[in-house]
Amino acid sequence: xxxxxxxxxxxxxxxxxxxxxxxxxxxxxxxxxxxxxxxxxxxxxxxxxxxxxxxxxxxxxxxxxxxxxxxxxxxxxxxxxxxxxxxxxxxxxxxxxxxxxxxxxxxxxxxxxxxxxxxxxxxxxxxxxxxxxxxxxxxxxxxxxxxxxxxxxxxxxxxxxxxxxxxxxxxxxxxxxxxxxxxxxxxxxxxxxxxxxxxxxxxxxxxxxxxxxxxxxxxxxxxxxxxxxxxxx
Numbered sequence: 252x253x254x255x256x257x258x259x260x261x262x263x264x265x266x267x268x269x270x271x272x273x274x275x276x277x278x279x280x281x282x283x284x285x286x287x288x289x290x291x292x293x294x295x296x297x298x299x300x301x302x303x304x305x306x307x308x309x310x311x312x313x314x315x316x317x318x319x320x321x322x323x324x325x326x327x328x329x330x331x332x333x334x335x336x337x338x339x340x341x342x343x344x345x346x347x348x349x350x351x352x353x354x355x356x357x358x359x360x361x362x363x364x365x366x367x368x369x370x371x372x373x374x375x376x377x378x379x380x381x382x383x384x385x386x387x388x389x390x391x392x393x394x395x396x397x398x399x400x401x402x403x404x405x406x407x408x409x410x411x412x413x414x415x416x417x418x419x420x421x422x423x424x425x426x427x428x429x430x431x432x433x434x435x436x437x438x439x440x441x442x443x444x445x446x447x448x449x450x451x452x453x454x455x456x457x458x459x460x461x462x463x464x465x466x467x468x469x470x471x472x473x474x475x476x477x478x479x480x481x482x483x484x
Contacts, residue, residue, distance in 0.1 A: 270290045270291055270292070271284055271289070271290060271291075271292060274292065274296075274297075274300050274301065274304075274325075275304065276300070276304075276325055276326075276329050277328075277329050277332045277333070277369075279332065279368035279369050280325055280328055280329055280332070280365060280366070280368075280369070282368055283364065283365050283366065283367050283368055284321075284325070284365060286367075287364065292318070293317060293318030293321075293322075293477075294317070294318075294477055295311065295313050295317045295318050295319050295322045295475055295477045296318050296321055296322045296325070298475045298477075299311065299319075299322040299323070299326070299473070299475050300322060300325060300326050302473040302475075303322075303323065303326035303327070303330075303449075303451070303473075304326045304329060304330070306330075306449055307449070307471075307472065307473045308449060308450045308451065308469040308470050308471065308472040308473070309323075309450075309451045309452070309469075309472050309473045309474075309475060310451075310452055310465050310469055310472040310473070310474045310475070311323075311451065311452070311453040311454075311474075311475045311476075311477070312453075312454060312455070312456075312457055312474075312475070312476040312477065313453060313455065313475070313476070313477040314455040314477075315354075315424075315455075317477045319423075319453055319477075320357070320358055320361050320423075321361065321365065322475075323347075323421050323423075323451050323453075324358070324361050324362055324365055325365060327345055327395070327419055327421075328362070328365055328366045328369060328371065330418075330419070331344065331345065331369075331371050331394055331395070332369050332371065335369070335370055335371060335394070337392065338371075338372045338391070338392030338393055338394050339392050339393075339416065340389070340390050340391070340392050341389045341390065341410075341411050341412050341413055342412075342413050342415075342416045343393045343394060343395060343396035343412070343414075343416070343417065344394050344395070344416055344417065344418045344419070345394065345395045345396070345417065345418060345419040345420075345421070346395075346396050346398065346414065346417050346419075346420050346421070346440075346444075347395070347396070347397045347398070347421040347423060348398055348399070348400060348403070348420075348421065348422050348423065348428075348437065348440065349397065349398070349399060349423045349424065350399065350400075350423075350424050350427040350428045350431050350433060351377075351399065351427075351431075352377035352378065352379060352380075352399055354423065354424065355375050355376075355377050355397045355398060355399050356375055356377070356397075358375070358397045358423065359373055359374065359375035359397040362395055362397070371394045371395065372391070372392060372393045372394050372395070373393060373394065373395035373396070373397065374388040374389065374393045374395075374396060374397070375396075375397040375398065376388075376389070376396065376397075376398045376399070376402045376403060376406060377398065377399040377402050378399060378401050378402040378405075382402070382405070382406075385402070385406070386406070386411050389406070389411050389412060390411075396412070400428070400433045400436035400437055400440060401433075401436060403440060404436055404439060404440065407440075407443065414440070414443045414444050414445075415443070415444075415445055416445075417444050417445060417448055418448055418449065419448060419449045419450075419451070420441070420444055420448055420449070420450045420451070420468075421450075421451040421452075421453070422437065422450075422451070422452045422453065422468070423453050424453060424454065424455065425437075425452055425453065425454040425461050425464065425465075426454045426455055426456045426457075426458065426461055427455075429458070429460055429461060434460070434464070437464075441468060450468050450469050450470070450472075452464070452465050452468060452469060452472075
């Protein structure tokens with residue numbers, strides 16, 4: 252079974268496609284995805300994971316349903332597991348920015364699932380809900396923070412989150428960020444990131460504004476473009 256994006260599996264029978272064991276992921280990660288019943292990477296996972304394990308920046312043109320969440324979550328967990336360190340209070344090492352609370356929650360669920368055998372902490376912060384539990388989770392220390400832009404900026408302004416220790420930054424569904432008017436927030440957040448980092452940008456479409464944003468954020472990126480899965484008419 253191919254590893255889905257938020258439980259949307261893609262059924263592809265490709266005899267040339269390797270299984271996850273061929274991608275050199277850490278054994279605890281392979282064990283977790285085996286528990287889920289997944290053996291075959293989707294095309295975006297197959298193309299992205301090797302480059303991301305090498306530390307490359309990545310520009311992904313892909314929609315939800317192509318498996319992109321696992322494409323960035325698995326190599327990120329692998330790199331953190333290689334050098335876990337203690338979770339630091341309010342200082343995550345990886346930041347995933349998503350446009351909606353629903354997507355942010357789904358991404359964090361994926362990290363929890365794929366990282367179940369690792370000593371890594373992740374949490375999610377978004378607006379429209381009580382902030383105190385989110386602050387408590389940050390104060391306990393996190394390796395991976397999934398966030399929506401508005402709530403993240405609020406927590407940064409209140410001093411609950413610092414981004415100067417970010418090693419990997421992932422901007423998911425960048426075109427939706429733009430459509431929802433989050434581009435100024437995204438720019439404020441990226442301005443607080445360290446210059447030396449791994450950066451991934453995913454977008455279903457690539458209008459000029461997103462191309463310009465990608466140029467400003469990415470350094471010699473690997474470009475992966477995946478057509479949406481065909482649907483039966």
